[in-house]
Amino acid sequence: MSEPESDGVGRATVGDPAASERERRAAPDGHDPADLHPVADPEAEPDALVAGIAAIAVIRDERGRVLLVQQTRGPFAGSWLLPGGRAGDDESAGHALVREIREETGLTMEDVTYVAGYRTSGGGYDLTVLMYRGPASGTLVAERGSDARWFDPAAIPDRHPALRRQLFDAAVGRDDERAIDAALAAAEIRMDRLA
Numbered sequence: 001m002s003e004p005e006s007d008g009v010g011r012a013t014v015g016d017p018a019a020s021e022r023e024r025r026a027a028p029d030g031h032d033p034a035d036l037h038p039v040a041d042p043e044a045e046p047d048a049l050v051a052g053i054a055a056i057a058v059i060r061d062e063r064g065r066v067l068l069v070q071q072t073r074g075p076f077a078g079s080w081l082l083p084g085g086r087a088g089d090d091e092s093a094g095h096a097l098v099r100e101i102r103e104e105t106g107l108t109m110e111d112v113t114y115v116a117g118y119r120t121s122g123g124g125y126d127l128t129v130l131m132y133r134g135p136a137s138g139t140l141v142a143e144r145g146s147d148a149r150w151f152d153p154a155a156i157p158d159r160h161p162a163l164r165r166q167l168f169d170a171a172v173g174r175d176d177e178r179a180i181d182a183a184l185a186a187a188e189i190r191m192d193r194l195a
Contacts, residue, residue, distance in 0.1 A: 056084030075123025106141035
């Protein structure tokens with residue numbers, strides 16, 4: 001599979017797999033998130049801080065519902081969050097996004113637009129999270145042992161504070177930014193927006 005690349009306006013499309021590692025990992029503002037967050041080896045140190053780059057997606061269906069997956073492990077186990085996950089050591093955020101969406105939901109994404117980025121810490125994680133939006137095709141099939149569902153934005157159960165921030169920034173549904181900030185603080189989660 002070839003790597004997604006930017007078309008210069010914040011959209012990623014399938015492109016040249018020979019792009020340099022720095023170009024492939026670069027965030028839309030040109031910085032390399034790996035410079036800020038070296039990836040820890042959680043296998044080497046079981047209690048180590050999990051750090052790195054992750055990509056998530058806002059995917060909506062024709063009825064305006066948003067796709068969420070239920071986390072099965074980690075500090076947010078049981079929470080409904082946007083699909084996506086961590087990039088591997090030699091993987092761009094765009095490639096990780098396409099792979100994670102396929103693994104978690106069975107859906108395929110080919111054309112995505114950058115929405116926002118965050119430096120996120122809390123619950124043993126220190127990640128640069130890049131959020132995209134775009135259409136997905138295929139049949140929704142949740143990863144084994146997990147769940148993936150379409151939700152009306154106003155009817156999402158037990159909205160996790162990070163999900164609230166992400167949906168607010170993606171202009172999905174309505175929320176109060178001060179209430180989001182208070183919920184993040186209460187959960188001891190820090191989400192700094194990237195410039």
